Amino acid sequence: MFQQLSQHLSRTHKTLQKKQTFGSIELSGFFTPDPHTVEILAGGSLDADAVSGCSGYISDAPDLELDFSDPSLQLSFFVTSTTDTTLIVNDPSGNWHCNDDFDSAGGTNPGVVFSQPDAGIYDIWVGTYSEGEAFESANLHITELGAPWDSNDSSASTNIDPMLDANYGNIDLAGLFEPDPYQLTISAGGTMDASTIENCAGYVSSAPDLQLDFSNPSDYGLNFFAESSIDTTLIINGPTGDWHCNDDFGGNSGTNPGIAFSDPEAGIYDIWVGTYSEGDAFSEVELYITELSAPWDGSSSNSSEPFNESGGMQLAGSGTGFVVSAEGHILTNHHVIDSCARQTFQIRGNAAVDATVLSSNAATDLALLSADISTTPATFSGTQSVRLGDEVIVFGFPLAGDLSSQGNLTNGIVSALSGLDDDLSRLQMTAQIQPGNSGGPVMNRSGEIMGVVVETANDEFFREQRGTDVQNLNFAIRDYIATSFLETNNINYETSAGESADQSIADIAEAAQQFTGIIMCYR
Template sequence: MTATRILSFVGLACAVSIGGASAQNTAASGLFGTVALTANFTPDPHRVRIEAGGADAASALGSPCVGFIASGQPDYELNYTTSGAVALGFFVQSAVDTTLVINDPSGRWYCNDDFNARGGENAGIVFPSAAAGSYDVWVGTYNRDDVGAAAELIISELGAPWDPRFGTTELAGDFNPDPFTAEVVAGGGDAAASLANGCVGFVSTARPDYDIVYSQAGRFTLSLFAEGTVDTTLAVRAPDGSWHCNDDFDATGHNPGVTFGTPVNGTYSVWVGVFEQGSSGQRVNLFVTETGTPPWQARSAAPGPARAPGTALSSSGTGFLVSRAGHVLTNHHVIEGCSRLTFQVRGDLAVEARILASNAGVDLALLKTDLTPVTPAEFAGAGVLRLGDEVVVYGFPLLGDLSSQGNLTSGIVSALSGLNDDLSRLQMTAQIQPGNSGGPVMDRTGHIAGVVVETLNTEFFQRERNATPQNVNFAVREAMARSFLDTNNVRYAVSTDRTLLPIADIAERAQQYTGLILCYQ
C-alpha cells in the first residue's frame, strides 16, 4: 500500500550549533543496528527496540539538547536514499520521558525533548525535505534515573506514530461547508474487533486515520460516514472514550455511518476499515455532517431544507423511567412540538424515545424507549406526603451551563396545592431551573412524590403585584401522575417501605432512572 506522504509537521528539525568536540562518534556503527531505507519505503513505519539513555549529558552539544545519551557510538544508524523532497521523521515511544539527538548527513546536530502535546513526553524530529545519506541517532532519557529504559525508535514518512495518519480538522457547531470531506486510505492488517467489541473489518490499530476536534456542540447531531468503492466499516472513539462502530449504515449499500444524537465537545478519533482484508489500500471519502443525512442520500434527494427534520436541538428537559419496559414520564411542555426525542441516563448513551401519550391539562407525557431498567422509579403511595415534609429533586437544568452529570436540590413541601388552590399540584421550596421540568420529586424514603412542572413567574408578580416571591416551585402530585399512567396501561411499582434514607442515597437511586431529554426539530 502506498499512503499519502506527509507534507508538513509541527515539530520541524532545527540545527544545533556546537562549539567544541563531541564525545559522540558519528563514524561508528549503531549499537542497536543499522538499516538502509529508500524513500517511500515499506513497511512504514520502520521500528527498532533499543535501550534509551547513557552517561553523557546531551546539553554538552548545546541548546536545546537535554537529557542523557550514550557516549561514543550512536544507538541506531539510518542510511537513507532519496531523489526528491520527502519528509522523514524520527520518533521515540517509551514509558519514560525521552529525548532525541540526531546527526544528519551534512554533519549538523538536531535535538528534541517533547515532539507535541499528543505525544506526551515522547521525542521526535522531522526533516521536512530529508537529504540522502547517513543519520546517526541517539535516544536519551530526560532523567538520569531512567537510563537503560526500554524504548522504541520509529522512522516514518507518514508522521508521528501517535498522530492520525491522514490529518486532524477542527470543526465548530453549525460548520460550513457541511459536509466536511477528507480522503483516507481504508483498512489495514489488524482486526477492528481489537479496538472494541462490536467493531468489524480490518484497520490499522496503531493510530486513527483521522481526528475531528469538535467544539460548540449542542444544537445539532453529529454524523460521520465513509463512502468508497469497497465494503467499508467505521470505528469512532468519542471524547469520553466510548466506542461506536458500524458496518452498513442502511440498506442502500456497503457504506458505514455513526451518528451522535447528543455530541459533546472534544476529539472524535476515526478508523476507516474494510470488511475484507484483501480490500485494504483503497481510497475512501470520510464525511462529517450535522444534517444527519448520508452523502449518498443527500445526492439523490430532491432540493429541500439544509438540515433533515429532527437534527436541530430545540430544548431540553428531564424524565424518569417508571417501568421495566422502558416507559419514561415527563411533562407535556417538554415534548411539545418535537419531531424527535432522545433520553439519556447518566453514564449511558442516548436512546431514541417516542411519544405514547400526552395530556396538556395536567402537563404530563409518556415516552417509550428500548431500555429495560433493573431499578425503575417506585411511587410513594397517594396521601403519604404532608405539609413540611422534606422533598428531593434531581434533574438536568440549564443544559450546557450547569453540570452535565445532573443536579440535586432539596426543600420542604410548602403547600399542598398550586396556584389558585390547584389540587393537581403541590408547592415546594426545592429549587428548580429551566431543564428540571419532568424530573422526579422524591420524599425522604426515596420514592416518587411528584413530577417537577413549573416555577412561579416572578416577573408577573413584580409587575402586577409589586412583590418579589422567592423559591416558589410546583410539582404535579403523585396521584395525578399515577392516574395518568393507569390510563395508559403502564405497569409501575408502588412501595410500602417507609424507611427514611440519607439524601445522598436518594441521589444515587435517582441517577439510575432519571435522564436528560433532548427535543429536536
C-alpha cells in the same frame, strides 16, 4: 543567476514565464480520485539554488499549474521516481516552498505539505538533484491524504500507524461540543488490510484519517459513525492505545459502522474510515463525531423531519425525565417535548438514545416517552398521604451547559397542598428548581415519587398584575395525577407496598441518578 531565475519563476515577472510544460489542472477540496497523479519528465538546465532553500535542477517553466478551490484540511504534493528528485512549489501568495527528501520512508522522494492550504494558483516544478539526471521520468502526486509511499511500506507488522500525521489533520473537541455532530467528508479506504488488527476488517490508509484531541468529557457518551452508499468500516485507536473496530453498527445502520464510548476518556482518538472492499477505496464518506445518537436514527416517530446532513437539528431546549417501567417508559412534562422534531434521553454514564413520544397531554402537562434503555425504574409512593411540611427532594438537569452535567439535587418542604388558584393537581414546594428541571422527579424521604416538577411562578405576571415580586414559588404535579396518566396508557409502574423507612439524602440522590436523565429537544 538569481536574476535569471526570477525572470522565469517570479510571479512579478509572469509575462516572462513560459507555458507550463505539462499543462494546467483544476481541483477542489475533497477531489477524487485522490491522489491525482501526473507523469512528467523531471529536471532541467536551471540551477534552483537561486531560490532560497531550494536545490536541484529545474526547467524554466513550471511543470504543472494547479488552480485549487474550496480548500479542505490539507493539500500535499509528492514525487516518486527511481532518480533523486527535488520539489519546488510557488503558492497563491507568491511564497516559495522547497524540499529534497521528505522523510526516511520516502527515500530520495520529495514532498511539500500545506496543512491549511489557500485557494488559488500553485505552480509546481519537479527537479533532479543532479544536472546529469535531467528529463528522467517521475510521478507527481497531488493529494489530501498522506505520502504515497506510506501506503506501500510493508516493514511494519500492520502498516497501520497512529503515529503518522492524520490525512485530514487534527481537531480539538470538548464535552458538550457544538455543533453536534461534528461532520467531515473524507475519502475512505486505502491499501492496508485492516484484518491485521484483531477483530478489524476492510482496507484503510496507513495514517489515521483524522485525529481527535478530546477534553473535559461530559456525562454523555462519545460516538463515531460513518455514513456512505458503500460498505465502510471504522477503526479507532483510543487514548489508552486500545483498538476498537466495527463493520456494521446494527439497528438501522445497514452497512454503516459506528463505535460508541459510553464513558469516554480525555485524550487522543486516532480514526480510520475503511472500505470493506479494496475496490471501493477513496470513495466519499461522511464521518460523524457526536454525543448524541447515530445519524441514521436521526428522526423520531413523532416527526417526519430527517437528520440534517449539514450538521444536525438545532438544540431547542432541554428538560428532565425519569424511567417509570422496566420496559423503558419515561415520564416528563408535555411542555418539555412539545414541538420537538426529535428528542433524546440520557442517563448519566450512558449514551444518549432517541426517545419516541407515546402520549402527551397538555391539560395535565405530562408526556410519556419510550426509549431503548434498561435500568431500575422509579417507585411511586402509592397510598402514602402528603402532609404540609413533608420534606421533598428534587433531582434533575437544570440549565444544561451551565450547571453540573451530572445532575443537580435540591431539597425543601411541601409548603402548600395546592398550586396557583387552589389547583389541587399541584403541590407547592420550597425545593428550588430552574429551567431544565421540568419533568424531573419529586421524592419523599423514602426516595419514592410524590410528584413531577412542572413550573415556577411567573415573576413577570406577578410584577405586572399584582405589583409584587415573588420568590421561590415552585410547583409539582401530584403523584396521583401522574399514576392516573400512566394507567390510562397501560403502563405497569412500581408502587411502594407500604410505609417505607427514610433514607439519607445521599442515598436518594444515588438512586435517582440511575433512573433520571436529561431530555434534549431538537428542531
